[in-house]
Amino acid sequence: MHRIPKNTDLSPLVGKNVEQVCIGAHEVVLNLSDDLYITIEGGFAFGDEERLEEPDFRGSANKFTKLLNDVMVLAKVLRDDKVLFIFSSGTTLTIYDDSDHGESFVIKLPDRLVVA
Numbered sequence: 001m002h003r004i005p006k007n008t009d010l011s012p013l014v015g016k017n018v019e020q021v022c023i024g025a026h027e028v029v030l031n032l033s034d035d036l037y038i039t040i041e042g043g044f045a046f047g048d049e050e051r052l053e054e055p056d057f058r059g060s061a062n063k064f065t066k067l068l069n070d071v072m073v074l075a076k077v078l079r080d081d082k083v084l085f086i087f088s089s090g091t092t093l094t095i096y097d098d099s100d101h102g103e104s105f106v107i108k109l110p111d112r113l114v115v116a
Contacts, residue, residue: 002097002103002104002115002116003080003081003097003116004077004080004081004083004097004114004116005077005080006077006079006080007077008077008114010075010076010077010083010107010109010114011075012036012109012110013032013036013038013072013075013085013107013109014072014073014074014075015071015072015073016032016033016034016036016071016072017032017033017069017070017071018030018031018032018067018068018069018070018071018072018087019031019032019033019068019069020068021064021065021067021068023057023058023061023064023065024057025057025058026041026057027039027040027041027057028040028044028057028060028064030064030067032072034110035108036108036109036110037106037107037108038085038095038105038106038107038108039103039105039106039107040055040057040095040104040105041055041099041102041103041104041105041106042055042095042096042097042098042099042103042104042105043055043095043096043098043104044060044093044094044095044096045093045094045096046060046063046091046092046093046094047091047092051094051096051098063091066089066091067087067089067091067093070087070088070089070091071087071088072085072086072087072088073086073087073088074086078094080097081096081097081098081116082094082095082096082097083095083096083105083107083116097116103115103116104116
């Protein structure tokens with residue numbers, strides 16, 4: 001677990017459009033406008049769902065693809081192991097830093113990579 005500082009500024013993601021969703025067996029990549037992206041390899045939850053112990057990226061493909069052409073309206077670190085994204089459609093996605101063995105997610109901002 002790398003953890004993400006609670007004061008990490010994710011505001012550069014706000015206003016960005018989800019242009020592409022790439023789904024793999026062990027990860028999902030949300031490619032946003034302006035060459036920004038979010039790679040998710042760990043736990044996640046949509047809305048009020050509970051985080052799964054073992055992420056099911058393929059089983060959640062429909063939920064991820066519904067984000068296509070959606071716009072990020074909020075990106076916020078809630079805790080050092082939890083990040084919340086809210087989209088213009090009202091969809092919420094929470095990602096978690098829950099791996100002891102590797103990266104749970106990578107967020108590419110204009111000036112740096114945030115790795116947790």
